[in-house]
Amino acid sequence: MDARIDECERGDSNTQEDASLEESEQNNKDMEVAPALVSVHPTQSSVAVALGSDLRVFNLLDNSAVSLMDESGGAYHNDWIRCIKYGTNGKLFVSAGDDKLVKVWSTDCWRCISTVVSEKRVSAVAISNDGLHVCFADKFGVVWVVDLPGLDGTEASLNKKAVPLLAHYCSIITSLEFSPDGRFIVSADRDFKIRVTVFPKKPLDGAHEIQSFCLGHTEFVSCLAFICTPDSPQGILVSGGGDSTVRIWDIISGSLLDTCEVGTKVGQVESDATEGNCSTVTNICTIPECTLIAVAIQSLRGIMLLTCDLPSRTLSVAKVVSIVGENFVPTSLGSSISRGLLWMVTGASKLRGSDVSSLSRVKVISGFKKSSPNATEQELAVLADSEIPGGAKLLEKLQGSISIDEKVFLAAADAVKTAMCNLLIKKQYSDEKREFRKRTRNDKKSKQ
Amino acid sequence: MNCLQTLAVVMGKEKVRIPGKTPAKPSTFFKSSTGNATIDSSLFCPTKADEGNMLVPILRWRPISFAKNAQSETTKSNHQVDRTKASGQQIAMDLLSTNLVHQELPADWLINISRNFLNNTSMSAIYQACLKFKSKKVKEDAGKLNKLVPENNMLQNKANPTINKSTGLPRKRFYRARAHSNPLSDSHFPVPISPSHVDYSLHYPQLLPLANRTDTFNKIEFADIGCGFGGLLISLATLFPETLMIGMELRDKVTEYVKERILGLRVASPGQYQNASVVRTNSMKYIPNYFEKGQLLKMFFLFPDPHFKEKNHRRRVISPHLLDEYAYVLQVGGIIYTITDVEELGAWMKSCLQSHPMFEPLSEMELEADPVVKLLSSATEEGQKVARNGGQTFQAVFRRITPSS
Numbered sequence: 110m111d112a113r114i115d116e117c118e119r120g121d122s123n124t125q126e127d128a129s130l131e132e133s134e135q136n137n138k139d140m141e142v143a144p145a146l147v148s149v150h151p152t153q154s155s156v157a158v159a160l161g162s163d164l165r166v167f168n169l170l171d172n173s174a175v176s177l178m179d180e181s182g183g184a185y186h187n188d189w190i191r192c193i194k195y196g197t198n199g200k201l202f203v204s205a206g207d208d209k210l211v212k213v214w215s216t217d218c219w220r221c222i223s224t225v226v227s228e229k230r231v232s233a234v235a236i237s238n239d240g241l242h243v244c245f246a247d248k249f250g251v252v253w254v255v256d257l258p259g260l261d262g263t264e265a266s267l268n269k270k271a272v273p274l275l276a277h278y279c280s281i282i283t284s285l286e287f288s289p290d291g292r293f294i295v296s297a298d299r300d301f302k303i304r305v306t307v308f309p310k311k312p313l314d315g316a317h318e319i320q321s322f323c324l325g326h327t328e329f330v331s332c333l334a335f336i337c338t339p340d341s342p343q344g345i346l347v348s349g350g351g352d353s354t355v356r357i358w359d360i361i362s363g364s365l366l367d368t369c370e371v372g373t374k375v376g377q378v379e380s381d382a383t384e385g386n387c388s389t390v391t392n393i394c395t396i397p398e399c400t401l402i403a404v405a406i407q408s409l410r411g412i413m414l415l416t417c418d419l420p421s422r423t424l425s426v427a428k429v430v431s432i433v434g435e436n437f438v439p440t441s442l443g444s445s446i447s448r449g450l451l452w453m454v455t456g457a458s459k460l461r462g463s464d465v466s467s468l469s470r471v472k473v474i475s476g477f478k479k480s481s482p483n484a485t486e487q488e489l490a491v492l493a494d495s496e497i498p499g500g501a502k503l504l505e506k507l508q509g510s511i512s513i514d515e516k517v518f519l520a521a522a523d524a525v526k527t528a529m530c531n532l533l534i535k536k537q538y539s540d541e542k543r544e545f546r547k548r549t550r551n552d553k554k555s556k557q
Numbered sequence: 558m559n560c561l562q563t564l565a566v567v568m569g570k571e572k573v574r575i576p577g578k579t580p581a582k583p584s585t586f587f588k589s590s591t592g593n594a595t596i597d598s599s600l601f602c603p604t605k606a607d608e609g610n611m612l613v614p615i616l617r618w619r620p621i622s623f624a625k626n627a628q629s630e631t632t633k634s635n636h637q638v639d640r641t642k643a644s645g646q647q648i649a650m651d652l653l654s655t656n657l658v659h660q661e662l663p664a665d666w667l668i669n670i671s672r673n674f675l676n677n678t679s680m681s682a683i684y685q686a687c688l689k690f691k692s693k694k695v696k697e698d699a700g701k702l703n704k705l706v707p708e709n710n711m712l713q714n715k716a717n718p719t720i721n722k723s724t725g726l727p728r729k730r731f732y733r734a735r736a737h738s739n740p741l742s743d744s745h746f747p748v749p750i751s752p753s754h755v756d757y758s759l760h761y762p763q764l765l766p767l768a769n770r771t772d773t774f775n776k777i778e779f780a781d782i783g784c785g786f787g788g789l790l791i792s793l794a795t796l797f798p799e800t801l802m803i804g805m806e807l808r809d810k811v812t813e814y815v816k817e818r819i820l821g822l823r824v825a826s827p828g829q830y831q832n833a834s835v836v837r838t839n840s841m842k843y844i845p846n847y848f849e850k851g852q853l854l855k856m857f858f859l860f861p862d863p864h865f866k867e868k869n870h871r872r873r874v875i876s877p878h879l880l881d882e883y884a885y886v887l888q889v890g891g892i893i894y895t896i897t898d899v900e901e902l903g904a905w906m907k908s909c910l911q912s913h914p915m916f917e918p919l920s921e922m923e924l925e926a927d928p929v930v931k932l933l934s935s936a937t938e939e940g941q942k943v944a945r946n947g948g949q950t951f952q953a954v955f956r957r958i959t960p961s962s
Binding site: 275276278322 | 750751752841842843845846850871877878879880881882884885913914915960
């Protein structure tokens with residue numbers, strides 16, 4: 110009898126808890142946004158920005174906006190785009206996202222040459238260096254591969270079936286990269302792991318041979334990039350994570366070469382207190398032909414540049430380039446070989462339930478000279494809008510409009526931060542919350 | 558009638574019906590070998606002076622119908638008791654056990670009764686009977702009774718009732734847990750950042766006492782994935798005394814049990830079992846965190862959860878993708894042992910292993926020669942259960958090879 114009374118009492122307080130818990134879960138859903146993404150063609154012949162479900166490309170060679178041709182007509186993607194990438198040989202571009210479609214575009218005529226259907230929402234894509242295979246990863250940790258036929262683009266859009274290549278056990282894969290020599294595919298996930306797998310000659314049979322695991326991050330790994338080095342063809346892997354560190358690794362052995370505590374450096378630079386621990390590294394980009402790494406960090410208005418000293422294989426902070434005059438927290442970075450420009454974009458898709466339409470802002474930093482590895486000698490400047498290659502036309506196409514109301518950027522930046530935290534940081538539930546979440550379990554035996 | 562008289566009646570050999578005031582509802586009478594006596598309402602909870610008369614008040618104070626069967630029987634009041642069979646002790650025991658069900662009586666009072674009226678064997682008998690009751694309080698009170706028994710008193714491990722007093726090994730009943738655990742949930746146990754962060758001195762204190770060892774000489778070579786209650790580890794530890802081995806289990810309580818078991822065995826047989834240990838972890842997610850590339854010689858997957866539903870097949874511990882990870886931690890030439898009593902699962906595991914380019918099956922001869930193979934079906938609790946029930950087992954033993962590209 111006592112037990113029954115207890116249950117009744119708990120029941121009352123439960124309903125109150127329930128209501129607040131349900132509310133918070135609803136809030137979480139409302140807060141989901143997709144950050145704006147940028148990707149630059151290897152020779153900078155075009156720049157692509159993805160914002161929400163909108164894919165915008167600008168052709169820098171003839172200074173014109175590109176209209177994409179797709180069989181489906183209408184919107185190319187029905188839901189938010191989560192990842193875009195150019196292939197290293199410059200012929201292919203791939204975009205994928207929450208609508209469970211992976212679209213492969215030819216960069217010559219900007220036609221969609223292949224649409225691949227995925228079972229789950231896609232979280233990362235990569236194109237092999239020879240342009241023959243496209244890999245994409247979903248939220249359950251499976252990396253799929255699809256092979257592409259000849260790239261002339263004259264063939265009609267093919268609907269190919271993807272084959273699983275490898276799998277992380279039920280963990281969201283945040284980033285996929287091929288090593289510069291194409292021998293390895295590296296995948297990073299939310300369980301703090303980076304897996305280096307040998308990319309086989311016949312990928313459709315699956316990639317079974319794991320080369321190494323790069324373990325060392327203490328939070329989710331958010332982004333990967335490679336530094337090309339003359340002496341090691343497989344390059345040096347750079348990773349950034351939710352633990353506010355950027356680390357470099359040797360992928361053959363999986364050993365950690367160096368760590369840079371980016372979070373603490375941010376604290377030093379920004380005198381105004383940034384909240385709590387959210388100095389997650391959101392994106393990293395290696396500037397080709399310099400050993401510089403550009404790091405975008407949540408709550409840092411600008412980028413941090415790290416330099417990697419090749420002989421000693423160490424990492425150190427070179428400088429922080431802040432964007433003055435604007436609340437610009439980059440959500441995505443891109444750069445191209447030999448042009449010395451770093452492209453940054455910030456923005457978010459339309460927040461659900463808000464009136465503010467989706468917006469993005471593009472900025473460029475110039476001054477990266479390929480010959481001098483020493484960052485302090487470089488004069489880096491944030492280009493004004495008029496100085497950006499492509500000028501106003503580019504901005505109009507990629508941003509949607511030339512001038513943007515600044516206030517909304519703060520909202521966007523916050524939304525992106527929350528979305529990333531919700532998605533990737535493992536939640537610690539209190540006991541009551543765990544019990545609440547178990548309510549919808551349907552395998553419990555009903556008590557007589 | 559006064560107390561003494563009532564007592565006399567009860568203890569005596571005549572059949573007597575004792576009339577009197579029946580207490581008002583809700584109190585009713587319960588069945589007892591002494592019959593129901595309606596007692597003078599002037600009786601109350603006994604004081605020390607009443608010690609000799611305790612039997613009678615018990616009848617008054619008895620509870621009310623918690624037990625459902627008691628309820629139906631209480632309506633039969635005034636039933637004749639056959640006192641020829643009942644001895645004083647029997648009466649006392651009877652009363653005590655029923656009273657314990659009803660939990661109305663304070664424990665020290667019960668203890669007093671027992672001390673005075675019961676001998677040790679009766680007390681133990683009551684204790685055993687009480688253990689069958691589900692209520693915690695009954696067990697607690699019974700436990701107090703049990704402590705009175707002198708031999709129990711001395712040997713019982715007061716600090717830890719979950720350890721068996723004679724063997725020093727843990728009692729399984731205190732470590733029961735659900736058989737199935739969700740491998741997909743993010744459990745909150747610490748995970749080493751990398752294999753070099755695994756603390757060997759914690760697991761193998763005698764063999765590797767230094768926390769930060771720089772020598773890479775001795776490493777874990779056998780891993781029992783989903784080790785359950787530790788049967789295989791225990792058997793292997795003596796068969797391979799030079800090899801370090803570890804069990805991995807997802808369930809909290811079961812891991813505790815294995816820990817206690819190993820500790821108990823280490824104490825009982827000094828010098829042995831120092832090479833076995835257990836860790837609570839999700840081996841499907843975190844195997845690369847514990848073992849370096851090519852570290853393991855043998856991996857065991859004994860009677861894994863079958864996950865019958867198609868949608869749950871991805872939770873199976875042997876699957877084409879997870880085999881990549883197991884191939885990574887196994888040395889070339891290392892062996893993976895699997896066994897199950899579920900035919901469909903056995904076929905599944907065999908086909909996964911056969912279609913994986915980095916595993917090849919062992920030949921019949923090699924299986925015969927390997928001493929471990931016989932342990933697969935006999936060493937674990939699960940295996941013994943299958944043998945008891947006369948079930949069939951399906952094993953698949955494969956060797957890790959370099960893939961021919």
